[in-house]
Amino acid sequence: MTEVKKTKILNYINVFRGLAILLIVAGHTMQFGAIGSATERVVFEIFCGGTALFIFISGFLFQHLSGKYEFKNYMSKKWTNVIQPYLWTAIPGIVFCFMYPQKYGNVLDGLNPALQIPMFLSVGRIHNVPTWFIPMIVLFFFSSWLLLKLEKKGILYKILPLLLLFTFFFPRPGLEPMMVAGMSYDAVYLEYIKYVLIGYVHFFSVYVFGMYCSANKNVIDLFWKWRWCFILVFFLVSGLNICSDLIVGYSNVTNSKIFLTVILLTYLKQYDSWLISHEKLNYVLDVIAKYSFGIFFIHWYVFFLFNLIFGTSNVMPIIGNTWFTFLLVLVRFLVVTLLSFAILWLIKKLILKINPEANTRRFIGV
Numbered sequence: 001m002t003e004v005k006k007t008k009i010l011n012y013i014n015v016f017r018g019l020a021i022l023l024i025v026a027g028h029t030m031q032f033g034a035i036g037s038a039t040e041r042v043v044f045e046i047f048c049g050g051t052a053l054f055i056f057i058s059g060f061l062f063q064h065l066s067g068k069y070e071f072k073n074y075m076s077k078k079w080t081n082v083i084q085p086y087l088w089t090a091i092p093g094i095v096f097c098f099m100y101p102q103k104y105g106n107v108l109d110g111l112n113p114a115l116q117i118p119m120f121l122s123v124g125r126i127h128n129v130p131t132w133f134i135p136m137i138v139l140f141f142f143s144s145w146l147l148l149k150l151e152k153k154g155i156l157y158k159i160l161p162l163l164l165l166f167t168f169f170f171p172r173p174g175l176e177p178m179m180v181a182g183m184s185y186d187a188v189y190l191e192y193i194k195y196v197l198i199g200y201v202h203f204f205s206v207y208v209f210g211m212y213c214s215a216n217k218n219v220i221d222l223f224w225k226w227r228w229c230f231i232l233v234f235f236l237v238s239g240l241n242i243c244s245d246l247i248v249g250y251s252n253v254t255n256s257k258i259f260l261t262v263i264l265l266t267y268l269k270q271y272d273s274w275l276i277s278h279e280k281l282n283y284v285l286d287v288i289a290k291y292s293f294g295i296f297f298i299h300w301y302v303f304f305l306f307n308l309i310f311g312t313s314n315v316m317p318i319i320g321n322t323w324f325t326f327l328l329v330l331v332r333f334l335v336v337t338l339l340s341f342a343i344l345w346l347i348k349k350l351i352l353k354i355n356p357e358a359n360t361r362r363f364i365g366v
Contacts, residue, residue, distance in 0.1 A: 007065050011276055012268040017057050018288035019264065022337070023050035024130065025299050029333040032316040032325045039322060040315065041245045045238050049253035051133060054296075055203045056261050058137060059210025062144065063151070071145050078141050085365040086124075086134045089297040093127035094120060096304060104304065105176075111185050123192035125175065129300050132196055139200045140207055147211065157212050163205030164258075171252035172202045206258065213265065224266040234259035293365035294344040295337065302336045302343070 027048040033040030094117060101109035107126060108116045125132035140147075150156035175195045180188045213220060223230065238256040245251035268275075275282045307313065312332070319325050348360045360366055 007067060009061065010064070010272075011282070012265075012272040013057065013060060013064075014289045015275060015282070015285045016053070016264060016268055017292050018285050020050055020053035020057060021292035021295050022288065023047065023053060024296065025337050025340075026050070026333050028130070028300065028314070029303055029336050030326075030329040031314065032329050033318060033322075035315060038242075038246060039318070041242050041251075045242050045245075045251070045253060045256065049257040052203065052206050052254045052257035053261055053264075054133070055137075055206045056210040056213075056258075058140065059207035060214040061210075062140075062147075062207075063211035063214035066148055069144070069148060074144060075141060078138075080359070080362050081365075082134065082137070082141075084362040085293070085297060086131060087121065088363045089294075089365070090121060090127055090131070092298070092301045093131075096301070097127050100308070103308065107180050107188050108185055119189050123189070123196055125192055125195065128297070130296060131300075132192075132199065133296075135196045136199045136203070139196075147208070151211065151215070156208060157215070160205065160208055160212055163208055167202055167205040167258075168252065168255050170202060171250070172199055172254065202254065206254070206261075209258070209261075220266055220269050223262050224270050227263065227266050230259055230262050230266075234263060291341055291344055291366050295340045297365050298343060299336055299340040302339045303332075306332060306336060 027050050030047050031040070031043055033043055096104045097106040097109075097116070097120065098113065100106075105126075106116075108119060111119075120127040122135060123132060124130075124134050147156060173195070175191065180191050183191070234256055237259060241251045241253060241256055275285070303314075316325060316329055316332075319328060344364055344366050347364055348366055351358050351360050351363060
């Protein structure tokens, strides 16, 4: 019997995965300034939008590992490695929704709990804000056969420029509890469903762009030759986002994060050998990458508890001065990240102590 070789995840993509989760956590924990102020808008532009990096990586890895694609087997693995840990790690969020409905922002408070739970799980964002990503990425899972078919027919990457234009000019809408206050439960639920669907359409180009870079890895070297142009455009687009947001309330942070993705990708690939040769640094980055999905699942809970204990808000107002406030949110970021890591490590150890043969990824994503 011929042994099928396992396709390895590239080191620079693995490191990228770790950096992406740090940006996502920073986007949640490091926001500060008066709502709508220049400071708050600049901070939002710098730290938010990390979802685009995560989706790019998802598309890249999907194409990179597509050589042995078979739909049924693919969906089975996604059930084990994505859906199951999502369901297990949803438990604290559901508990918080019932224990602290106002503080936690449960927009379905008052509805029969037996109806709330499936509604939570189908949209993600209510019980665990970052996990709106899961219902959306499931749509990509179901689209996988079509994406590969379009790729094989030479169509998918030809329409990528049009897909990117759509992403550039149609931003993902915001959706916060106060925006749906006063609506009926059905209307609220529909808004969250629409948020997932619009997210799928908005990020479709980013996923396909990830696939394109994986299928044409030599293009990353071409990006490196033009890196200063990408860096310049990144700052220009970021500046336009901030100005547009302040003047007309219109912003599309995905635009700048696409250019940031290209910049990070080129530098990580260019210095991949250097990273590998520095074993301790690469090991730390590898550990962050391995725990990235688990951190994604639970960091919002740690963030909520931090705010509950210390009386802070998601977007921290200026305390003293800007630099002091920045230091405070930086501390919050570090505490949330390290505590999330520690909790996952302890749970993983506990599960393996109970059953050394257990697949801990199906419970906590690690």
